[in-house]
Amino acid sequence: MINAIYxxxxxxxxxxxxxxxxxxxxxxxxxxxxxxxxxxxxxxHVVVFEDKNPVGTGRMTIKDNLYLIGRxxxxxxxxxxxxxxxxxxxLLHKAFDLGAEFVEVHSQLSAVxxxxxxxxxxxxxxxxxxxxxxxxxxxxxGKMMRKCNL
Numbered sequence: 001m002i003n004a005i006y007x008x009x010x011x012x013x014x015x016x017x018x019x020x021x022x023x024x025x026x027x028x029x030x031x032x033x034x035x036x037x038x039x040x041x042x043x044x045h046v047v048v049f050e051d052k053n054p055v056g057t058g059r060m061t062i063k064d065n066l067y068l069i070g071r072x073x074x075x076x077x078x079x080x081x082x083x084x085x086x087x088x089x090x091l092l093h094k095a096f097d098l099g100a101e102f103v104e105v106h107s108q109l110s111a112v113x114x115x116x117x118x119x120x121x122x123x124x125x126x127x128x129x130x131x132x133x134x135x136x137x138x139x140x141x142g143k144m145m146r147k148c149n150l
Contacts, residue, residue, distance in 0.1 A: 003052075004086055006094065007045040015047045015054035023073035030130045035071070046090045048074075048083045056083035060091045060103075067100040072111075088118055092144055102140045109133040119145045 007013055017036070024035040039061050048056035058072040069091045074084045088105075095103045106129060107115050112122065120137040127134055 001052075002048065002050055002083075004046060004048045004090060006090070007047060009042065010040040013040060013045060015049070016045050016057040016059070019047070019054050019057040019073050019075060020071055022075055024071070027076060028132070030132070034130050044091070044094055046087045048086055050078065050081075050083075055081075056087050058084075058087040058091055060095060062095075062098070065100075067095040067098070067103045069095070069103055069105045072105075084114065085118065088115070089144070092118075092139065096141050100141065102138050104139075105137050106134050107137045109135060112137070115139075117145065119143045 007016065020035055021032075024030045025032050040059065043059040043061045045059045046057060047054055055078040056072075056074040058069060060067060060069045062068075069088065072084055072087055074081075074087075092103055105115060105120060107120070107122075109126065109132075112135060115137050116122075118139065120139045122135050123138050124136045
C-alpha cells in the first residue's frame, strides 16, 4: 500500500530525514550539513510510504513569496515507481493552494528531464551546488502537466 503525507516543520520528520540521508549523504556523498541545513523547521514536507516504510520525500520553503521545492529524494531501489512525481506534485498543489504564482526548484542536471515532464522550464545558467551541476527551473501556476509525461 502506498501512502503520502504532509509534515509541517520538523516534528515527526525522522522518515523524511532517513530518505534524505540515504540518497544525498550516502549515495551522492553530499556533506551532511548541506543536506540538513536548518531550514526544515519552517518547511512543508512530503513523505511517501510503501507498506509503512519511507521511500520518498521532498520539502518546500517559502521566503519572500518565493516557493522553492527541494530535497526531492527517492530510495535508489524504489525509483521508477512515480514516487518522486507524487512528492513534487503534492508540493506544487500545496504551493498553488497557498497562493504561489510560480514554484522554483534548484535541479541537479541529472534530474532536469524529470522536472520537465512535470512542466518545469529551465531558467538561468548551470552552476555548482555541493559540487554537483544544477540549474534553476520554474513552473508557473496552471502549467503543470496533468499526467506523468513518460
